[in-house]
Amino acid sequence: MKLFARIPVTAAMLALLLGSTTGCNRLKARDQLNKGVQAFKNARYEEAVNHFQTAIELDPQYEAAKLYLATAYSYQVVPNLDTPENLAVAQKALDGFNEVLAKDPNDLTALKQIASIDRNIKKLDDAKVYEKKVIAIAPDDAEAHYTVGVVDWMQSYKNAITILAADGLTDDGNGNPKKSKAACQKLQDANTALVNEGLQYLTKAVEINKTYDDAMQYLNLTYRRKADLECGDDNARKADLAQADDWSQKAMGARKQNELDKEKKNAGGVTMQ
Numbered sequence: 001m002k003l004f005a006r007i008p009v010t011a012a013m014l015a016l017l018l019g020s021t022t023g024c025n026r027l028k029a030r031d032q033l034n035k036g037v038q039a040f041k042n043a044r045y046e047e048a049v050n051h052f053q054t055a056i057e058l059d060p061q062y063e064a065a066k067l068y069l070a071t072a073y074s075y076q077v078v079p080n081l082d083t084p085e086n087l088a089v090a091q092k093a094l095d096g097f098n099e100v101l102a103k104d105p106n107d108l109t110a111l112k113q114i115a116s117i118d119r120n121i122k123k124l125d126d127a128k129v130y131e132k133k134v135i136a137i138a139p140d141d142a143e144a145h146y147t148v149g150v151v152d153w154m155q156s157y158k159n160a161i162t163i164l165a166a167d168g169l170t171d172d173g174n175g176n177p178k179k180s181k182a183a184c185q186k187l188q189d190a191n192t193a194l195v196n197e198g199l200q201y202l203t204k205a206v207e208i209n210k211t212y213d214d215a216m217q218y219l220n221l222t223y224r225r226k227a228d229l230e231c232g233d234d235n236a237r238k239a240d241l242a243q244a245d246d247w248s249q250k251a252m253g254a255r256k257q258n259e260l261d262k263e264k265k266n267a268g269g270v271t272m273q
Helices: 002-041 045-058 063-074 084-103 108-120 124-137 142-166 181-208 213-227 234-267
Strands: none
Touching: 002 045, 002 063, 045 063, 063 084, 063 108, 084 108, 108 124, 108 142, 124 142, 142 181, 142 213, 181 213, 213 234
């Protein structure tokens, strides 16, 4: 009887000991997370990575540490650098954010970070996919709409430069009326869908944020890409350029307004007597 009586007592003590150990590890993990956050804020990203990794080792279910770890990796990715080392860091960040999404597919931070990394490593189509996932969850996210439009412009600009170069031309920013009919057809094939989508998303960004000067400036640039597509229709080309100029003027006005609003905010509401 005494032998069997000891079993539940021993089990209870073991459970208490394990619980105490687990609780201690969680406290240590939290401490490592805090140290990692401080290192991150001071741009010591490698140090931050070490702290976040230690936090996860101490508490494998520490989701906040996993998100911070992926973010610390993402901040070490150098835009447009195709070295194996840079791409390896980018992949570590992507893996981390995808692990977060595996548990919460609607995590906006992870979705936005993946889109940003994809842009930095020139996976532009993938970047747009993730920005559109953001929009599906947060339809009033002006920045996500803006980013899709910017990526569309980047792709259309690259196409235009390549096609015009093969035609012996450099981009004049005014619809390139000297291009050949063959070049114009190639531009239409390559850029029509990109330009239309870009205008759609950039316009929506401005509808959401009425003084979004960067979005207005890219509407200017995208209408100039649209002007490339008006094969043989000079009136249409000029109409596109007029739209471009109009958005450029709106962008300057919005930027001035934003600067005034910022000055008022920084003044802290102090009134001069």
